[in-house]
Amino acid sequence: MPVGRQPLHGQVAAEMRKAIARGKWKPGAKIPTEPELTERYGVSRATVRQAVAALRAEGLLDVRQGSGTYVREPQATVDAVFISRTVHLASDGTFTCPSGWEAKEKATAYAVRLEPCPAALLRLDEGEAALLVDRLIIHQPTGNLARHSMLLPMERITTTSLAAEPDVCATEAYRQLAAAHGPLMWDDGVTARMPNPDESATLRVPAGSPLLITERLTQSQSGERLMLETLTTGATGIHMVYTHHPQPAD
Amino acid sequence: MPVGRQPLHGQVAAEMRKAIARGKWKPGAKIPTEPELTERYGVSRATVRQAVAALRAEGLLDVRQGSGTYVREPQATVDAVFISRTVHLASDGTFTCPSGWEAKEKATAYAVRLEPCPAALLRLDEGEAALLVDRLIIHQPTGNLARHSMLLPMERITTTSLAAEPDVCATEAYRQLAAAHGPLMWDDGVTARMPNPDESATLRVPAGSPLLITERLTQSQSGERLMLETLTTGATGIHMVYTHHPQPAD
Numbered sequence: 001m002p003v004g005r006q007p008l009h010g011q012v013a014a015e016m017r018k019a020i021a022r023g024k025w026k027p028g029a030k031i032p033t034e035p036e037l038t039e040r041y042g043v044s045r046a047t048v049r050q051a052v053a054a055l056r057a058e059g060l061l062d063v064r065q066g067s068g069t070y071v072r073e074p075q076a077t078v079d080a081v082f083i084s085r086t087v088h089l090a091s092d093g094t095f096t097c098p099s100g101w102e103a104k105e106k107a108t109a110y111a112v113r114l115e116p117c118p119a120a121l122l123r124l125d126e127g128e129a130a131l132l133v134d135r136l137i138i139h140q141p142t143g144n145l146a147r148h149s150m151l152l153p154m155e156r157i158t159t160t161s162l163a164a165e166p167d168v169c170a171t172e173a174y175r176q177l178a179a180a181h182g183p184l185m186w187d188d189g190v191t192a193r194m195p196n197p198d199e200s201a202t203l204r205v206p207a208g209s210p211l212l213i214t215e216r217l218t219q220s221q222s223g224e225r226l227m228l229e230t231l232t233t234g235a236t237g238i239h240m241v242y243t244h245h246p247q248p249a250d
Numbered sequence: 251m252p253v254g255r256q257p258l259h260g261q262v263a264a265e266m267r268k269a270i271a272r273g274k275w276k277p278g279a280k281i282p283t284e285p286e287l288t289e290r291y292g293v294s295r296a297t298v299r300q301a302v303a304a305l306r307a308e309g310l311l312d313v314r315q316g317s318g319t320y321v322r323e324p325q326a327t328v329d330a331v332f333i334s335r336t337v338h339l340a341s342d343g344t345f346t347c348p349s350g351w352e353a354k355e356k357a358t359a360y361a362v363r364l365e366p367c368p369a370a371l372l373r374l375d376e377g378e379a380a381l382l383v384d385r386l387i388i389h390q391p392t393g394n395l396a397r398h399s400m401l402l403p404m405e406r407i408t409t410t411s412l413a414a415e416p417d418v419c420a421t422e423a424y425r426q427l428a429a430a431h432g433p434l435m436w437d438d439g440v441t442a443r444m445p446n447p448d449e450s451a452t453l454r455v456p457a458g459s460p461l462l463i464t465e466r467l468t469q470s471q472s473g474e475r476l477m478l479e480t481l482t483t484g485a486t487g488i489h490m491v492y493t494h495h496p497q498p499a500d
Contacts, residue, residue: 006361010360010361013360053358054360054362054382056448057358057360057382057384057399062446062447062448063448064447064448064451065451072446080367080439080441082439085492085494086494086497087494087496087497088496088497088498088499089496089497089498089499090498090499094499095496096499108303108307110260110263110303110304110307111256111260112304117330132304132307134307149307183495183496184495184496185493185494185495185496186493186494186495187491187492187493188491188492188493188494189330189332189489189490189491190440190462190489190490190491190492191330191462191485191487191488191489191490192442192460192461192462192485193459193460193485193486194458194459194460196312196322197312197314198306198312198313198314201314201315208444209443209444210442210443210444210460210485211442212440212441212442215489235441235442235443235460236443237441238441239439239440239441239465240439240440240441241437241438241439241440242335242437242438242440242492242494243435243436243437243438244335244336244337244435244436244438244492244494245433245434245435245436246337246338246339246345246433246434246435247336247337247338247339248338248339248340249338249339249340249344249346
């Protein structure tokens, strides 16, 4: 093994990368054991471990406890899609979300009572009256389907026309809520879980793929919680993107 | 069926909710067919469909194509955890992230070459030299483990002490990058995927649970991309929270 200016473990890692790149070590196959690698490269066991850790961090190797170290199978190549979640406000009071989502079906509105979790997020009592507007939407650039729902507590919308006509798009709901409650801000919480069979079928999520779920709480500047939206879509390749700046520390 | 002021489908939905709440319709069991419900409630098939759609939207029923409609099994109750991803900047130039993450182990730094995807995100050429700083961190309030990595392209850090000492925490990296490149902003992309066996073991992710992954791109005001961070953690119950305000539409 040539001795250069790079640290030893870096040289060993480079040799191992070559073995993978050239197909000498095949995807899914077990690589030689630590003692074998120690002998092959004429280095200490600690150096081999550092090299393996580096390739593991790069996603090239999988260490399976009690079994050995394997060359990771290349992931199915998925074009990453970046969907901006920024909301824009024009001087005429209209909101836009330049994200490429469009309604796939007419929205359906239901009168509901707040379940415990949404009630807690909206800081209202469980069982209070609300309207739930539910629709299937499609991300035109990619064809990804999503379920979008808006949960509107009645007491926040009594002075708006949402009370009578709730089945509008989110940006129109923002416009009406801003007219009634003043400037808006949002807290978006992004999480993921596995779909149930109904969701897999409706959203055409590939088997074994998780859902990416965004819960967006629309708030007034005084912190009053006005609406809870949920956007549910297959996660594969999708990134929900938030642009942010440092906030003053106090 | 009593005729009240509520629309018919709302009354049917209320009856169905009661059947579920009282355990007459058990979790996981198939509910009566549309014709049976039509007869039972003495309403039209369209009304039954509206009621079923309402309970489906509320997460109480699952419609399985070609099989029937089932009472949804209650999800294992998971306390939702909301982790703010806001970065704060104090007047002395120090950054803080009040998110409760702490280092679980000493960071390891590697010299790497940029792979195609990170290179594209950083707007640099594939194969350019970079430092990868990798560590296991723990979310103290919940005990959730996460892997955190920082990918620092060499040509962005040559004038900083990160080139010699990259194994600092992210907020210290921000401080040094801001000193060298001016005010910072971030694009965070949140996605999810299933873990590989190595990740499941390291992050102690329950079987069948997805990972929640945040890729954060640190940028200067002129749009130069300075660092790519990746935060990988089990998704169950975790929400990554972004607070945002409307941006001017132009």
